[in-house]
Amino acid sequence: NAVKLSWSVVPGASAYAVYRVENGQLRQVGTSFTPEYTDSGLAYGVQYTYLVQTMVYVDGQWALGGTGNYASGTPGVRKVNGVDAVVSSTDAVVTLSWSESPGAQLYGVLRADQENGAYQWLSAVSGTSFQDITAHPEKTYYYKIYGAVSVGGVWENGENSDVFSVYVPRAARAMGTDVSYHNGAIDWTRVAQSEVSFAMIRIGYRRNADGVII
Numbered sequence: 298n299a300v301k302l303s304w305s306v307v308p309g310a311s312a313y314a315v316y317r318v319e320n321g322q323l324r325q326v327g328t329s330f331t332p333e334y335t336d337s338g339l340a341y342g343v344q345y346t347y348l349v350q351t352m353v354y355v356d357g358q359w360a361l362g363g364t365g366n367y368a369s370g371t372p373g374v375r376k377v378n379g380v381d382a383v384v385s386s387t388d389a390v391v392t393l394s395w396s397e398s399p400g401a402q403l404y405g406v407l408r409a410d411q412e413n414g415a416y417q418w419l420s421a422v423s424g425t426s427f428q429d430i431t432a433h434p435e436k437t438y439y440y441k442i443y444g445a446v447s448v449g450g451v452w453e454n455g456e457n458s459d460v461f462s463v464y465v466p467r468a469a470r471a472m473g474t475d476v477s478y479h480n481g482a483i484d485w486t487r488v489a490q491s492e493v494s495f496a497m498i499r500i501g502y503r504r505n506a507d508g509v510i511i
Contacts, residue, residue, distance in 0.1 A: 313332065
């Protein structure tokens, strides 16, 4: 809920007076000794307009100088940074995490199959992590995270994070199939094309009563 202003250094200026337009009038909201100023405590989704004026300290007195151009800004949720991911070695679950974005009440998670493709909304979470359990092995996914805040009952979304790509390898565990004469004719070509990597051939049964293989 803040607007950060910045401007070029003015040679000879000792400080800068920062004004905000309110009801058509300029009201000084602060003074800065550097070429930047953050105006905080503002309302989300409302546009604010500012003017900066130079100040010079001469003979123990402050004098006002020239002004720059008017500039406007709208407080919103900051861009999400610090996106990272961990892929489980036993399944295709992708655990995403990111840094907290000041002002965000929820975070939205987007995913695409291509970096510049269409991004699908996966979920909204209140924390700074999310588990994607719908990913498939041996595929690369692209994620974006954004923060959101409720303003007057309407959700305002912040800027998307930079794209973060994740390759999901084949899980360490293997999938097999149990085969016996009860299966009848087996299409081994189709089996080979599936995710099945081994077959257990059942050649008999051990009788419970005496342990005899039949």
